Amino acid sequence: MSLNFKNFIKYVTDKNPNEPEFLQAVAEVTEDLIPYINEKHPTWNDLKILERIVEPExxxxxxxxxxxxxxxxxxxxxxxxxxxxxxxxxxxxxxxxxxxxxxxxxxxxxxxxxxxxxxxxxxxxxxxxxxxxxxxxxxxxxxxxxxxxxxxxxxxxxxxxxxxxxxxxxxxxxxxxxxxxxxxxxxxxAGVLTGKGPNWGGSYIRPEATGYGLLYFVQCILENLDEDFSGKTIAISGAGNVAYYAAEKAVNLGGKVITLSNSSGCLHDPEGFSLEKLHHVASLGRELAKYTETYKSGQFFTDKKPWDFACDIALPCATQNELDEQDAKTLVKNGCRFVAEGANMPSTMEAIKYFHKSKVHFAPGKAANAGGVAVSGLEMSQNWIGQQWTSEKVDGRLKGIMENIHKTCVKYGKEEDGHINYLKGANIGGFIKVGSAMKAQGLV
The missing domain is CATH 3.40.50.10860 (Leucine Dehydrogenase, chain A, domain 1)
Incomplete structure (x- = not known):
C-alpha cells in the first residue's frame, strides 16, 4: 500500500483541528518521508508507522x-x-x-x-x-x-x-x-532534569550548546564546499542564549555578525559585533536600543528585521515562523547563500521552498540546533556514571555530534545535481532509527 501526501495531511488535519503549528511541522516532515517510505519501506505503510508517529503516546x-x-x-x-x-x-x-x-x-x-x-x-x-x-x-x-x-x-x-x-x-x-x-x-x-547548575549535577557549556552547535553545523556546510567563515557576514535574530552564543562562536571562527534582535526591534552594527560588544549586549538585557548610547556604529530599528540587511549567512534564533517568504526573497536578493535555524521552525514552509528553489543551503532546526539536546544527553550520561566532564571534553563531544548529524543529512539529502537538501536529509535520517525501532517493538 502506498501513502498519498495530501490524503495523509487531511487525515492528520481532521484529527488535530485548530493546531496550525503542529500541522505545519507534520507537513514539513512527511512531504519527504512519504515518498521515501513508499519507495524503500512500503511494508511500513501497512504497520501505520507514520500514523503512529504523529500521534503522541x-x-x-x-x-x-x-x-x-x-x-x-x-x-x-x-x-x-x-x-x-x-x-x-x-x-x-x-x-x-x-x-x-x-x-x-x-x-x-x-x-x-x-x-x-x-x-x-x-x-x-x-x-x-x-x-x-x-x-x-x-x-x-x-x-x-x-x-x-x-x-x-x-x-x-x-x-x-x-x-x-x-x-x-x-x-x-x-x-x-x-x-x-x-x-x-x-x-x-536523580538526573530527572537537564540544564542543572554545574555544582549540582549539571554539565559544563550547556547554556552555550545550542548556539555553539549551530555554528559547528554551519562550519560543516562551509567545509563541504571548501569554504570557511573568513569574510562572511552573518545576520542573527534573537538576543537570548542561542543568539548570543551563536554570535560569540561566529566571531571566534572569523565571521562578522551584524544583527541581533528582540520583540522590540532589530539592532544593526555594520562594523560587526566584537566579543567586547557582545558582552555589552548581554549586560543590557531586553533594552537592546541602549547599545547605541555606547557604540555609535550601531542603529536600533523598530521597523526592520535582521533579514533586511545584506549578509552571506542568516541564522534565525528567535521563535517559530519569524522568517517568511518575503524575508526569504529579501535575503536571496541581498546575496545570502546559507540559512541555518537556531530556533525551532523559525522559517515558514513558503520561505523554505523559496530557499530550495534558489539553491540556498538551508539547514533545518532539527539538525542545526540539536546541540542543546546533545549536551543535555551528555549531561544525562554524566549523571548516570556519577562524573562531571571538563568543558573541553563536552565541547569536543558536541562538535563530533554535530559533524555526525551533518554526515547523516548529506547521506540522505544529496540530490542528483550534487546539491544537499539538508531538510530532506534530516527528516529521513532522523526517521530511520525511530521507524525501525517502532517496527521492531510491535504494536506499542
Whole structure:
C-alpha cells in the first residue's frame, strides 16, 4: 500500500483541528518521508508507522495553582507531551510563556523526536510547559509556581522515563526550583532534569550548546564546499542564549555578525559585533536600543528585521515562523547563500521552498540546533556514571555530534545535481532509527 501526501495531511488535519503549528511541522516532515517510505519501506505503510508517529503516546494536562506575593491565588495550565519513546526516554524542554498551547507543544515534541534521533544518543521526544509568564514575577513567585508545577509533573517523569530540560522562560533558576521539589517529593537525587547548575549535577557549556552547535553545523556546510567563515557576514535574530552564543562562536571562527534582535526591534552594527560588544549586549538585557548610547556604529530599528540587511549567512534564533517568504526573497536578493535555524521552525514552509528553489543551503532546526539536546544527553550520561566532564571534553563531544548529524543529512539529502537538501536529509535520517525501532517493538 502506498501513502498519498495530501490524503495523509487531511487525515492528520481532521484529527488535530485548530493546531496550525503542529500541522505545519507534520507537513514539513512527511512531504519527504512519504515518498521515501513508499519507495524503500512500503511494508511500513501497512504497520501505520507514520500514523503512529504523529500521534503522541501520551498527552498530560494539569492545573497549576500557586500564590503570588499578595497572597492571591493564581491558576495556570501545565502540559507534558510525551511524543515517542521508541529509542529512549522522552527528552525535551519545558516552556513557560503565555503563548504556550497544545499545538505549539505538539509541534515541538514532534520535531524533538527527529532531532534527538539525529544526535545518535538514545533519546525519545517530548515537550512540555505552561502558559505561566515569568516576566515581571519575583523570585519567590517563580519558585512557588515551579514547585506547584513539579508537584503534579513528578509522577510522570524520571531519569529513565522522561527527562525535561529548559526552554523559553525556563533557565537554570527554574530548573533548580523544579529539581529541588522533585528531590523533596521523591527523596531521591536523580538526573530527572537537564540544564542543572554545574555544582549540582549539571554539565559544563550547556547554556552555550545550542548556539555553539549551530555554528559547528554551519562550519560543516562551509567545509563541504571548501569554504570557511573568513569574510562572511552573518545576520542573527534573537538576543537570548542561542543568539548570543551563536554570535560569540561566529566571531571566534572569523565571521562578522551584524544583527541581533528582540520583540522590540532589530539592532544593526555594520562594523560587526566584537566579543567586547557582545558582552555589552548581554549586560543590557531586553533594552537592546541602549547599545547605541555606547557604540555609535550601531542603529536600533523598530521597523526592520535582521533579514533586511545584506549578509552571506542568516541564522534565525528567535521563535517559530519569524522568517517568511518575503524575508526569504529579501535575503536571496541581498546575496545570502546559507540559512541555518537556531530556533525551532523559525522559517515558514513558503520561505523554505523559496530557499530550495534558489539553491540556498538551508539547514533545518532539527539538525542545526540539536546541540542543546546533545549536551543535555551528555549531561544525562554524566549523571548516570556519577562524573562531571571538563568543558573541553563536552565541547569536543558536541562538535563530533554535530559533524555526525551533518554526515547523516548529506547521506540522505544529496540530490542528483550534487546539491544537499539538508531538510530532506534530516527528516529521513532522523526517521530511520525511530521507524525501525517502532517496527521492531510491535504494536506499542
Amino acid at each position: 501520551r498527552v498530560i494536562s494539569f492545573r497549576v495553582t500557586w500564590l503570588d506575593d499578595k497572597n492571591v491565588v493564581q491558576v495556570n495550565r501545565g502540559y507534558r507531551v510525551q511524543m515517542n519513546s521508541a529509542i529512549g526516554p522522552y527528552k525535551g524542554g519545558l516552556r513557560f510563556s503565555p503563548t504556550v498551547n497544545l499545538s505549539i507543544l505538539k509541534f515541538l515534541a514532534f520535531e524533538q523526536v527527529f532531532k534527538n534521533s539525529l544526535t545518535g544518543i538514545p533519546l525519545g521526544g517530548g515537550k512540555g510547559g505552561s502558559d505561566f509568564d515569568p516576566k515581571g514575577k519575583s523570585d519567590n513567585e517563580i519558585m512557588r509556581f515551579c514547585q506547584s508545577f513539579m508537584t503534579e509533573l513528578f509522577r510522570h517523569v524520571g531519569p529513565e522515563t522522561d527527562v525535561p530540560a529548559g526552554d523559553i522562560g525556563v533557565g537554570e533558576r527554574e530548573v533548580g526550583y523544579m529539581f529541588g521539589q522533585y528531590k523533596r517529593i521523591q527523596n531521591h537525587f
